[in-house]
Amino acid sequence: MVSPAIALAFIPLVLTLLIKYRYYFVLLYRAVLVRIWKDCVTGLSREERAYQYVLTHAIPGDPDSILDAFDIWCSKVEFISNIGPKKGKILDRLLMEQSPLTVLELGAHCGYSTVRIARALPLGARLYSVEMDQRNAAIAEKIIRLAGFDDDTVELIVSPSDEVIPQLRSNYGLEKLDFVFMDHWKKCYAPDLQMLEGSGLLGKGSMIVADNVLFPGAPKFLRHIRKSGLYEWRVHRATLEYSKGIRDGMAELIYQGIK
16 A cells, blocks of 8 residues: 555656646547547547548638648547648648659548648649558548549559559559658658669659658658668658647658769
C-alpha cells in the first residue's frame, strides 16, 4: 500500500508531465479515443464520416469549398492527418513555382491532398495518386470526383506503393516525374524514395515533398537524403496539422542526380 505522503510527492511530477505533454494527450484523445467511440456509435469509419460532412457542407465542383469543409471537420469535429491548411499553403506555393506536368502522390488517404494538388496543376497535367487501403481509396475517389476532377486529370491507383513504383514506366507510360508528394506510411519514405531513384523517373530538377518528417517522423528518410548527395533539400518547420504545440516539418527535395 502506497502511503499518502509518497503519493503526494508524485503529484508535482505528474502535473509537470501533464503540462509538458498536454498537446500530445489532446491528440491522443482526438485521434484515437474519439475515433474508437464514434466508430462504435455510428458504424462508419472516420473517413466515411468525413465524407458525409464534406458532401453536406461543400459545393460540388468547387475544390476550395471541399478543402474548407475538410479543414473545419478536422479542426472541430475529428482529427485526420491531412496536410492541412498551413503546410498546404507551402505545398501550393511549390506546385505553383514548379508547374509540374506529371505528379505522383503516395498516400491519397481520403483525397484531401489529392484535391489540393490537382487544383494547383497547369492545364494538361496529370496526377497519379496511390492509396493502398481500398476503403480509403473508395472515399478518395468520391472526393476527387466531387471536386470536379476526372480520370484525365487524376488517376487513382489502389495498390501498395512498392508495387506501383516499379510499374510506373511499363504500365502507366511515365518517362519522368516532375513532382512527388509523400504522405503515406513514414517507414515507406526511404525505401520508396530509393526505388524512385533506381527507376530512372527522377530527372534533374524533379521535386519531392514529404510530409510529417519530424512527427511522427521519418528518420531513415532524412538520413538517406543527407548521405546520398543526390538532393538539394530543406525542411519547412511547422506544427502538426489541426494541432497546437506539436512540432512537425515537411521536407522539400530537388533531385540533382549523380555527381
